[in-house]
Amino acid sequence: MEFSLSKEQVLIQNMARDFAEQSIEPLVTQIDQENRVPQEILDGLRELELLGLPFKEEYGGAGAGYVSYVLAMEQLARVSTGPAMIISVNCLGLAAIDKFGTEGQKKKFMFPACQGEHVASFAFTEPGTGSDPKQITTTAVKEGDYYIINGTKRFISAAIYPGPMILFARDDESGQPTAFIVDKFCEGYSISEPWDKLGWHGGTLVDVYLKDVKVPAGNVLGEIGGGYPVLQFGIAFGKVGVSSVALGLTLAAYEEAVKYAREKTHRGEPIAKFQAVQLRIADLAMKYEAARWLTYRLGYLADRAQDPVQFAKESALTKTYVCETSVDAARIAVDVHGSYGLMNDYKITRIYRDAIMGPQVEGVSDMQKLIVANAILRG
Ligand SMILES: Cc1cc2nc3c(=O)[nH]c(=O)nc-3n(C[C@H](O)[C@H](O)[C@H](O)COP(=O)(O)OP(=O)(O)OC[C@H]3O[C@@H](n4cnc5c(N)ncnc54)[C@H](O)[C@@H]3O)c2cc1C
The missing domain is CATH 2.40.110.10 (Butyryl-CoA Dehydrogenase, subunit A, domain 2)
Known part of the structure; x- marks a missing residue:
């Protein structure tokens, strides 16, 4: 079993993190208030080939596969979910064409969307x-x-x-x-x-x-x-994107809690000295690591997905666990912030609002659990 990333995967992860921190972070409040991703960010995503990262170069993609996709999406969503969700839905639509389309459909519809001229x-x-x-x-x-x-x-x-x-x-x-x-x-x-x-x-x-x-x-x-197989298999790839977004939010919640625990003081000492805060930080670290490896594994499986039922099960399982974990993580990070965690001046309120979206989207959690159970129990 190999847990380390390839050089190319590390490069893509760093590239996405740098772009998110340098080009998206200054516009996060604007995106949140206007509910719109500025054109300059879309242009940046296109230049970095982030819109069609997992798909083959012959269809306009970057040919980097789904593990790289997960790594990049995590870093984007850590800063802002808006741009990451545009990529996620684009890749969901394109995955359906990639898996079920004729050669002509792939060339016609995938190329411009991988290149960022269109969004699926x-x-x-x-x-x-x-x-x-x-x-x-x-x-x-x-x-x-x-x-x-x-x-x-x-x-x-x-x-x-x-x-x-x-x-x-x-x-x-x-x-x-x-x-x-x-x-x-x-x-x-x-x-x-x-x-x-x-x-x-x-x-x-x-x-x-x-x-x-x-x-x-x-x-x-x-x-x-x-239509049902297209829906089932296509949306299973969509859940790779939604899981990665939830993972990025879990990381962001964890980082915000650690930062706040070190900065906020009581009687001249950081609240990190309280065991109650330390236990929450440990919980966040555990939740992030569990969600991280489950999501990276889903990227690995997406690159090899052959059996639609099996892959639908794995993506339902991952999406449910990781999205629900991100809600728990955001809630714990709010607790670390006390009442300040309820104030919109603090990043954690946006993270909480973003995290709570995941369990409802691309199939509610209850339905995902039924997909998992049916795949297990059918034999
Ligand atoms: C941000 C966002 C983006 C979205 N993007 C898209 C998109 O691009 N394309 C698209 O098509 N849709 C999209 N949706 C819609 C979304 O995928 C659906 O709303 C979602 O699948 C849930 O459907 P529903 O809201 O009708 O819930 P319902 O199906 O009504 O479910 C409500 C509750 O009923 C229960 N329930 C329902 N059916 C069952 C069952 N059979 N067994 C057990 N329990 C059950 C569950 O507990 C569930 O929580 C988006 C939604 C959001 C919020």
């Missing part, structure tokens, strides 16, 4: 369903060489940016969910105002309205009626 989206959720594919009501009706799509998609990340959207609709031939690649901002595509959400500011979320959207039959991703 993944649209499953609807006003009537977030966890249950059987309840999808968006329809796709075949008309000659096209499908006509009508419906509403809720809470869609990065739908404000041009690029491909992996959209799930019930087609009239199979009656089952089918995945389509829809060009965002085509005729009939419109979006709501951004949702005003608790955390992950900059990772903009809107509803998407599809009114008689005409999609070429060649844009079906995978099989007609085969």
Whole structure:
């Protein structure tokens, strides 16, 4: 078993940390207040090839694999979740195309999104369903060489940016969910105002309205009626990104607690002298290490994923543990800060708001536990 990183992985980790500290950190408050990632940060991510890090160079990616992706995402999210979530959803959409797309679809849709000219989206959720594919009501009706799509998609990340959207609709031939690649901002595509959400500011979320959207039959991703495997396997790769974001938040919570414990004094001595504070610091260190190795392992597994059911189990297990750990870690770090931990002047309040997002997204924790249990119990 090898626990050390390769030279290339260390380089990518350092590059992401330097970019986050030098270029994102000065704009963190702005991102949080405006709920928008400034163009200069998107340009920086593109120049560093961070938008398509895990994908093959022939499709426009950096060819660095998922372990490097996890390392970079952890460092970005340690500073701000907004830019990291844009990368995460881009890589989620691209992973679905990478795994299920034809060669033509990969060349056409992956290249510009890996290069940062586009940002991919993944649209499953609807006003009537977030966890249950059987309840999808968006329809796709075949008309000659096209499908006509009508419906509403809720809470869609990065739908404000041009690029491909992996959209799930019930087609009239199979009656089952089918995945389509829809060009965002085509005729009939419109979006709501951004949702005003608790955390992950900059990772903009809107509803998407599809009114008689005409999609070429060649844009079906995978099989007609085969939307569920695309959803299951694609979103399993999305959970690599969400886990890495939660890991970055756990690291940030841990670092903020250590910093505060050393700086805040009682009777002229740092509060780090109190055993109650020391126990919390130890808890944070343990939680970070456990979450870290689980997430790095998921990156390793993502580079080798063959069996969709097995990988879905591993990504559900990791995402649940790491996201819930980041909420615990943020809560413990708030405790170390006392009442100051409730004041927006302190970084830990944003970390707490960001951490609490993870367990609900890309499948709520309860559903993830069912995925894990079903994979174990089926034999
Ligand atoms: C920041 C953010 C980004 C998002 N980005 C996207 C995106 O890009 N694309 C997209 O499609 N969606 C996106 N979503 C939507 C998100 O993935 C869904 O909201 C999420 O999967 C949960 O669905 P729900 O809110 O309808 O919860 P529900 O499915 O209603 O679940 C609510 C609760 O009911 C329980 N429950 C539900 N079903 C079951 C069951 N079968 N068994 C046991 N318990 C159950 C669980 O305890 C759960 O906590 C995003 C959401 C957020 C907040």
